[in-house]
Amino acid sequence: MVQHFIESQQLTLNLMFSLFQRADQLRHGTHEVLKGKVMATLFYEPSTRTRLSFESAMLKLGGQVITTENAKEFAAVVKGESMEDTIRVIASYVDCIVLRHFEEGAAKKAAAMSTVPVVNAGDGRGQHPTQALLDMYTIYRELGRLDHLKIAMVGDLANGRTTRSLSYLLGKCEDIEIMFVSPPHLKVGDDIKDYLNKHHVIWHEETNLDAVLPLVDIVYLTRIQRERMSSIDYFNAKGNYILTQKNLQALKPTARVLHPLPHVEEIDLSMEVEQTDPRVAYFRQAQNGLYVRMALLDFLLNQKFEEQPTQADAP
């Protein structure tokens, strides 16, 4: 049976732990578990960082890659081939498809037609489930646990795909407390709040980052998108959502700073601090993406990825 990875709802705690243990193993040595296999990275919009991470993951397992950042050209030639037909053709050339698409739901449609595993590498305003997976893997790596956690999520929580997915996955863990730190007009959605309530996750809303920093195990920063607010709102807001050398001091020694990257002004640390302070974890987080994608590809292509029933409670 063909296995796909389309949405974070497929991830149970058990599956995550299995993937993380496999990812830990794959950090060392060279591997050939996907020798003879070919993966296509089919990107309908460019996302170089994500593409390179998947491609390196495949190569480091002994597999091979064919690639296009120009997938729209398939359709353009004749003004009308459906994405489903494209998927059927490409699936006949390869052993696995990594799909990036600008339309929500595209990955699900692709999986329905594909004779080989499809991995969702982001579909519009929909999901980007390997980002959620690498975020959880980073917490697991950095703190050694996925429970008994206090987490601050900071920035644009209304539009942020990463913080939504992370909240969702944390709902599967024990003894979680989330502090949502955002400008008033960029608060996290009610659907997430309802979901967290149902799963007994404690949550608060805050507007000031400094007040929260001393309390948490994880600070998950995201970009305040200047284009989503007035200049005055931005000017008033931004100081509250920037991590600086100064307010970093308030963070517990065992705490960790995460960010999906790329970061801009919401992180204002010197390169030296970034390189030496063990609490700065976001570059290790990016590297974790490589290893957890290796584990995922190994599971999908070597039939170790038991499909979990889609959970109806997903937000």
Added chain:
Amino acid sequence: MVQHFIESQQLTLNLMFSLFQRADQLRHGTHEVLKGKVMATLFYEPSTRTRLSFESAMLKLGGQVITTENAKEFAAVVKGESMEDTIRVIASYVDCIVLRHFEEGAAKKAAAMSTVPVVNAGDGRGQHPTQALLDMYTIYRELGRLDHLKIAMVGDLANGRTTRSLSYLLGKCEDIEIMFVSPPHLKVGDDIKDYLNKHHVIWHEETNLDAVLPLVDIVYLTRIQRERMSSIDYFNAKGNYILTQKNLQALKPTARVLHPLPHVEEIDLSMEVEQTDPRVAYFRQAQNGLYVRMALLDFLLNQKFEEQPTQADAP
């Protein structure tokens, strides 16, 4: 001696059968017959589907690939390097060049300069011989023979490169009957008709697809190019050249539907029919391109591709 694959005239029946038998073998297992070899895909115009098919073929033989869809840039830098010089440089980096070019005859010019095998992946209005090869391979796979065939070719036969090449190759086979089905102003050229007469191939011209469907072993559909006729001609014509769920019923159970893909409105079948009716062969046809290109690369790089004298009777 360096061997190239530039035009379908190089294909004798014997060579085709050898390639097809090799392609059949290569469908199974993993292969390393091109280990240590590097192929360049040098595309002066994008053709993602063809490029990915060649690249996967090379990788699945244990070879490696370097690629550019940006080959025009070579020339652009200094406004004047000849394609021949580019070929000489690239040939010194790799073991094989797959060339796509917008100018007819480019592949031949490239082969003349190259110290490694050149494969023509389409040169303007010229040839695209691996497409013709995969079409013949599909007939061989689906029907188990390349003789005693009744074939309908449908659509724009005046401009269609694929139907011309296929007619040419069928001229080498025994007991062939071709029905050309096209709007009156898009009929197949006289050169093809002369060639078929000379090779004792029976042919007719028809304008109505429905009348032909019950009679044939193969329906080879191509796109009616709306931009090549007036709206009224198109409106009157199009119903006659579309395969629908209804007229598909008239096709013999053992017959097969082929199409070079991508298809648009000339095929109006549900996805379910496409997936379950064994007569719908065009996705298998696309996949056959992978295997026959594997066989071709193996022959060219491992010196099994004996060059055939170019036949003077080519159209």
Added chain:
Amino acid sequence: MVQHFIESQQLTLNLMFSLFQRADQLRHGTHEVLKGKVMATLFYEPSTRTRLSFESAMLKLGGQVITTENAKEFAAVVKGESMEDTIRVIASYVDCIVLRHFEEGAAKKAAAMSTVPVVNAGDGRGQHPTQALLDMYTIYRELGRLDHLKIAMVGDLANGRTTRSLSYLLGKCEDIEIMFVSPPHLKVGDDIKDYLNKHHVIWHEETNLDAVLPLVDIVYLTRIQRERMSSIDYFNAKGNYILTQKNLQALKPTARVLHPLPHVEEIDLSMEVEQTDPRVAYFRQAQNGLYVRMALLDFLLNQKFEEQPTQADAP
């Protein structure tokens, strides 16, 4: 300790000879010395020829490649990620980065942040040290020595990056005499002249190529950039800086013609002469780029590249 190759100043005579001997070995057989390793080609501006040469080098050593000619997109997404951050992320996916950038000094900045070797594949008006390396390797291959040489450098010597680097490296060799042949307003810079004086290299300036050809062991041609002079200057000048079938006759039988390629009108030889006259060495020179880059990658990734003190006397 991480080793980088950023500027030609790192090349001592000893290191060059070691690289050239390794390059000679790597011309034969297949190799797996970089098996399991992944290289990223991170190009902020396209340079297809250089990129393909590096990529083929990596693949022919058993390594793998991930690639982008679209590296600007990293920054574009959020209008603000620094190149240093991009390097840190990519360095966490791969074992080596080949960087092409439009800004002088970019490679040095990248190396400072990278946890894996960085190779400079050209940074703006700065360096392109693997070009200088392959030029020297070609002299070594063609003449069997790097000393007792008379060399003509021809064309735009004021702006040419390649002739500057080559002059610099020749300054490390014994008994060198350089003839700079250029239009009066495109003479080589005083810094190079000072450097050569300091290193006891004899040099002259000439304006007429024909007078120089019978005297030299190497003619290193470069493009006269028409856009850098008036039409009249160009018309008067160009005849003096073109190698033709006629003036080629004046060249000694053991001499060699080099050119960094692509060439345009400054070389006016028939393809037959280019293919049969052993003095025409510029296509072999391009191929040498492949082998010397293989040697370089082997040295950098397998820790054989001992860093030399940067020499203060670099021009």
